[in-house]
Amino acid sequence: MATELDLPRHRAAVLLVELQNDIVHESNIGKKGFRGVLAAQVKKRDVLPKVRRVIDAAHAAAVPVCYINYARKPDFPRPKTLLHRRAAAEPTLIEGTWGAETHEAVAPTARDFVFTRCVAVDGSYGTQLYPVLRMLERDALLIAGVSTNLAVEGIVRASVNRGFEMFVIEDCCASFPDEWHDFSIKNIMPLLATVTSSATVLTTRPRMTEPLRGRVVVVTGASMGIGRALTLALARRGARVVAVARSAERLQDLAAEVGPSVTAVPTDVADPRSIAQLAEAIRERGDTVHTVVNNAAIGHLAPFLESTPEQWREIIDINLIGALQVMQAFLPSMLAAGSGLVVNIGSTGAVGWPYLTLYSATKAALHAATVALDREFGARGVRVLSVELGPTQPTGFGARFRNPDHVAAATSSWTQLGIKWSGTVTPEESAERILATIEAAGRD
DSSP states (O other): SSSSSOOOOGEEEEEOOOOOOOHHHHGGTTTTSHHHHHHHHHHHHHHHHHHHHHHHHHHHTTTOOEEEOOOOOOOOOOOOHHHHHHHHSSOBBTTTGGGBEEEEEGGTTTEEEEEESSOOOOOOSSSSHHHHHTTEEEEEEEEEEEOOIIIIIHHHHHHHHTOOOEEEEEEEEEEESHHHHHHHIIIIHHHHHHOOOOOHHHOOOOSSSSSSTOOOOEEEESSSHHHHHHHHHHHHOOOOOHHHHOHHHHHHHHHHHOTTTTEEEEOOTTTTHHHHHHHHHHHHHHHOOEEEEOOOOOOSSSSSGGGOHHHHHHIIIIIIIIHHHHHHHHHHHHHTTTEEEEEEEEEEEGGOTTTTTTHHHHHHHHHHHHHHHHHHHHGHHHHHEEEEOBBSSSSSSSGGGOHHHHHHHHHHHHHTTTTSSOOOHHHHHHHHHHHHHHOOOOOO
16 A cells, blocks of 8 residues: 555546445444445444545645535336345435435535436446546546445546546545455555555645656657647646657647747658658757657548558558557667657557448557567566547548548448447547556656
8 A cells, every 4th residue: 555645736636436325324324235334334444534634635735526426316227236136125315315415524515526427336437527527637536435346446447447547545435345345455456546545645745746847758640639739738748749740831830839848840650761860850959758659640431342552551651550660760769778658549440440441450450569569668667558549529530531421331330330439529638648648657
């Protein structure tokens, strides 16, 4: 368990899970069902007073506090699991009732956020939790509540999958029996999060410095979309960004907008000579590259039988071979220094989206290469990681989707297959996920 934290206060938020009267109020102790034993565990572990102190400290430090609750309509169907059958001996957590409210000892104030769902054990499902955290630019989450091995663990898993850094406040969590709590804390949570205590949280001196300040980061595909948004975000964090793309004009506009922290280097990642010139230009400036983000990618949307070998080669040369060539140019210096990071931008399309066959194939291949290279170089201090992104707009990626009949056929096919293609996020949101991965890797 961590007794010291490197806690970024300006990026932190507190998540409090299901501290509702029907679950944790002391009047439940002795009642049949899970709420009786959970309330007893919360009482035994002195959870509520400890959570109260964390809330007060968060408010004093201007750290957002988010409550994640569960409530349902009286006649809303429940899952037919043994857990839910045992918990349903009498109606509980009914919307609008005292039982669904947060315990008064830790009740929210007007400044706090309350998110309520009516389905799923994972408390992040079906709420606006993550969009709100993105808007607040908070990606280091302190979590407490019940049950440790169910709702709390579920949110930890979901949050890590979305690029958040997680801190589990062990003595502010509870489950029944003790063995379930202990197993999760000792065997599961350390794989996903930093496990700590309320005392450590309350005595931690928040980190005030930016971990990326002064670091040299190369971003390919930087002239528009996600790459442009990432360049802007890195510059705000104090990084020195080498912005790489084929469009010299767009790169110069970006550099002029940001200032001296961004250096524009027009480069074609499909051309090994152009990549060699990029690496040489950075060496001539005396810079040491700490991080490379392989973001450049293209795609042609078309039925496979109407695509051409020329299109295949272009996609492979940029999306896969280009990324490999960029890594080959910068990995030697990272290995010599004994530290460094490569982040390859993956895609949900890697599972195989029809009408984007070659794009999907290159993203799947890049993911496999990422895993292999991380295994090859991780022990030498250099990480090679992947961030899987979903549909993001506007990025310019769809500029090559010129045939409206192909677009209509593709989107119809995706919908029939259950592929989530219409719920796009912004380039800024995708950039924040990449940034969270970079910063988290720097703390490892």
